[in-house]
Amino acid sequence: MIEREEYVAAIVGAAGGKLVSRIRLQKIAYLLDQMGLDSGFDYQYYHYGPYSKDLDNAVLDAEAFDMIEETYERRQADGARYSVFTLKHKHDEDPSFGRIEAERARQLIHKFANTNVTVLELAATANWLVTQEDVQDWRAEIVRRKGPKTEAGRLEKAIELLRELELAPA
Secondary structure (H helix, E strand, O other): OOOHHHHHHHHHHHOOOEEEOHHHHHHHHHHHHHHOOOOOOOOEEEOOEEEOHHHHHHHHHHHHOOOEEEEEEEOOOOOOEEEEEEEOOOOOOOOOOOOOOHHHHHHHHHHHHOOOHHHHHHHHHHHHHHHOOOOOOHHHHHHHHHHHHHOOOHHHHHHHHHHHOOOOOO
Protein backbone atom coordinates (compact mmCIF):
# COMPACT_ATOMS: atom_id res chain seq x y z
CA MET A 1 0.00 0.00 0.00
CA ILE A 2 1.29 3.44 -0.90
CA GLU A 3 1.79 5.86 1.97
CA ARG A 4 -0.10 9.15 1.94
CA GLU A 5 3.05 11.25 1.67
CA GLU A 6 3.93 9.28 -1.46
CA TYR A 7 0.70 10.46 -3.07
CA VAL A 8 1.77 14.04 -2.39
CA ALA A 9 5.20 13.47 -3.95
CA ALA A 10 3.62 11.64 -6.90
CA ILE A 11 1.23 14.54 -7.57
CA VAL A 12 4.02 17.13 -7.37
CA GLY A 13 6.21 14.96 -9.58
CA ALA A 14 3.46 14.46 -12.18
CA ALA A 15 2.90 18.22 -12.23
CA GLY A 16 6.44 18.56 -13.56
CA GLY A 17 8.24 18.64 -10.22
CA LYS A 18 6.68 21.92 -9.14
CA LEU A 19 3.14 22.73 -8.03
CA VAL A 20 1.82 26.11 -6.96
CA SER A 21 -0.80 26.52 -4.21
CA ARG A 22 -2.13 24.42 -1.36
CA ILE A 23 -5.63 24.99 -2.71
CA ARG A 24 -4.56 23.54 -6.07
CA LEU A 25 -3.01 20.49 -4.36
CA GLN A 26 -6.19 19.93 -2.33
CA LYS A 27 -8.42 20.13 -5.42
CA ILE A 28 -6.15 17.90 -7.51
CA ALA A 29 -6.16 15.21 -4.81
CA TYR A 30 -9.93 15.51 -4.35
CA LEU A 31 -10.70 15.24 -8.07
CA LEU A 32 -8.28 12.31 -8.46
CA ASP A 33 -9.95 10.59 -5.52
CA GLN A 34 -13.30 11.02 -7.26
CA MET A 35 -11.79 9.28 -10.28
CA GLY A 36 -10.30 6.35 -8.36
CA LEU A 37 -7.09 7.44 -6.64
CA ASP A 38 -8.26 5.83 -3.39
CA SER A 39 -5.80 7.85 -1.31
CA GLY A 40 -7.72 7.32 1.91
CA PHE A 41 -7.84 11.07 2.55
CA ASP A 42 -11.02 12.16 4.35
CA TYR A 43 -12.58 15.39 3.04
CA GLN A 44 -14.94 17.92 4.52
CA TYR A 45 -16.36 21.11 3.09
CA TYR A 46 -14.35 24.20 3.97
CA HIS A 47 -13.89 27.75 2.63
CA TYR A 48 -12.42 26.70 -0.72
CA GLY A 49 -14.54 23.58 -1.22
CA PRO A 50 -13.51 20.02 -0.37
CA TYR A 51 -10.58 20.03 2.06
CA SER A 52 -8.60 17.23 3.69
CA LYS A 53 -6.69 17.68 6.93
CA ASP A 54 -5.20 14.24 6.15
CA LEU A 55 -3.70 15.70 2.98
CA ASP A 56 -2.25 18.64 4.92
CA ASN A 57 -0.63 16.14 7.29
CA ALA A 58 0.67 14.12 4.34
CA VAL A 59 2.32 17.29 3.00
CA LEU A 60 4.11 17.72 6.33
CA ASP A 61 5.20 14.08 6.24
CA ALA A 62 6.40 14.35 2.62
CA GLU A 63 8.48 17.33 3.65
CA ALA A 64 9.81 15.58 6.77
CA PHE A 65 10.84 12.56 4.66
CA ASP A 66 12.63 14.92 2.26
CA MET A 67 10.35 14.02 -0.65
CA ILE A 68 9.19 17.58 -1.34
CA GLU A 69 10.04 21.09 -0.28
CA GLU A 70 7.44 23.73 0.45
CA THR A 71 8.46 27.34 -0.02
CA TYR A 72 6.36 30.48 0.04
CA GLU A 73 5.97 33.35 -2.36
CA ARG A 74 3.75 36.43 -2.40
CA ARG A 75 1.31 37.61 -5.03
CA GLN A 76 2.29 40.91 -6.55
CA ALA A 77 -1.30 42.14 -6.66
CA ASP A 78 -2.00 42.02 -2.92
CA GLY A 79 0.96 40.44 -1.16
CA ALA A 80 -0.98 37.30 -0.19
CA ARG A 81 1.28 34.36 0.58
CA TYR A 82 1.03 31.08 -1.33
CA SER A 83 2.86 27.76 -1.29
CA VAL A 84 5.15 26.35 -3.95
CA PHE A 85 5.84 22.61 -3.71
CA THR A 86 8.97 21.21 -5.34
CA LEU A 87 9.83 17.55 -5.74
CA LYS A 88 13.22 16.88 -4.14
CA HIS A 89 13.99 13.43 -5.52
CA LYS A 90 12.79 11.73 -8.69
CA HIS A 91 11.67 8.15 -8.24
CA ASP A 92 12.68 5.49 -10.75
CA GLU A 93 9.45 3.55 -10.50
CA ASP A 94 6.03 4.72 -11.62
CA PRO A 95 3.99 5.87 -8.64
CA SER A 96 0.62 4.27 -7.99
CA PHE A 97 -2.45 6.35 -8.68
CA GLY A 98 -4.96 3.81 -7.40
CA ARG A 99 -7.39 2.72 -10.11
CA ILE A 100 -6.20 5.51 -12.44
CA GLU A 101 -3.66 4.34 -15.03
CA ALA A 102 -0.34 6.10 -14.34
CA GLU A 103 -0.05 7.86 -17.71
CA ARG A 104 -3.67 9.10 -17.50
CA ALA A 105 -3.03 10.37 -13.97
CA ARG A 106 0.08 12.26 -15.11
CA GLN A 107 -1.88 13.86 -17.97
CA LEU A 108 -4.66 14.89 -15.62
CA ILE A 109 -2.30 16.30 -13.00
CA HIS A 110 -0.41 18.26 -15.66
CA LYS A 111 -3.74 19.65 -16.89
CA PHE A 112 -4.86 20.53 -13.34
CA ALA A 113 -1.50 22.19 -12.60
CA ASN A 114 -2.12 24.51 -15.55
CA THR A 115 -5.83 25.16 -14.90
CA ASN A 116 -6.97 28.34 -13.18
CA VAL A 117 -7.14 27.50 -9.47
CA THR A 118 -10.59 29.08 -9.11
CA VAL A 119 -11.88 26.85 -11.91
CA LEU A 120 -10.49 23.83 -10.02
CA GLU A 121 -12.12 25.06 -6.82
CA LEU A 122 -15.47 25.42 -8.58
CA ALA A 123 -15.20 22.00 -10.24
CA ALA A 124 -14.40 20.30 -6.93
CA THR A 125 -17.18 22.20 -5.16
CA ALA A 126 -19.80 21.33 -7.81
CA ASN A 127 -18.82 17.67 -7.52
CA TRP A 128 -18.96 17.86 -3.72
CA LEU A 129 -22.40 19.47 -3.68
CA VAL A 130 -23.84 16.71 -5.86
CA THR A 131 -22.00 13.65 -4.52
CA GLN A 132 -21.55 14.48 -0.83
CA GLU A 133 -24.36 16.90 0.05
CA ASP A 134 -26.93 15.64 -2.50
CA VAL A 135 -27.86 19.23 -3.42
CA GLN A 136 -30.46 19.10 -6.19
CA ASP A 137 -30.02 22.70 -7.37
CA TRP A 138 -26.24 22.60 -7.13
CA ARG A 139 -25.85 25.48 -9.62
CA ALA A 140 -27.82 27.92 -7.44
CA GLU A 141 -25.99 26.66 -4.34
CA ILE A 142 -22.53 27.09 -5.83
CA VAL A 143 -23.41 30.64 -6.90
CA ARG A 144 -24.71 31.31 -3.37
CA ARG A 145 -21.52 29.94 -1.75
CA LYS A 146 -18.93 31.19 -4.23
CA GLY A 147 -20.51 34.41 -5.52
CA PRO A 148 -18.25 36.36 -7.91
CA LYS A 149 -15.90 33.39 -8.33
CA THR A 150 -18.60 31.79 -10.51
CA GLU A 151 -18.59 34.73 -12.93
CA ALA A 152 -16.52 35.53 -16.04
CA GLY A 153 -17.06 32.05 -17.47
CA ARG A 154 -15.26 30.29 -14.62
CA LEU A 155 -18.26 28.14 -13.60
CA GLU A 156 -18.78 27.07 -17.21
CA LYS A 157 -15.09 26.13 -17.48
CA ALA A 158 -15.39 24.15 -14.24
CA ILE A 159 -18.39 22.23 -15.57
CA GLU A 160 -16.57 21.58 -18.86
CA LEU A 161 -13.61 20.22 -16.88
CA LEU A 162 -15.95 17.90 -14.96
CA ARG A 163 -17.42 16.71 -18.27
CA GLU A 164 -13.92 15.85 -19.51
CA LEU A 165 -13.37 13.90 -16.29
CA GLU A 166 -16.76 12.21 -16.61
CA LEU A 167 -17.72 13.71 -13.26
CA ALA A 168 -20.21 16.33 -14.50
CA PRO A 169 -23.32 16.83 -12.38
CA ALA A 170 -26.66 16.05 -14.02
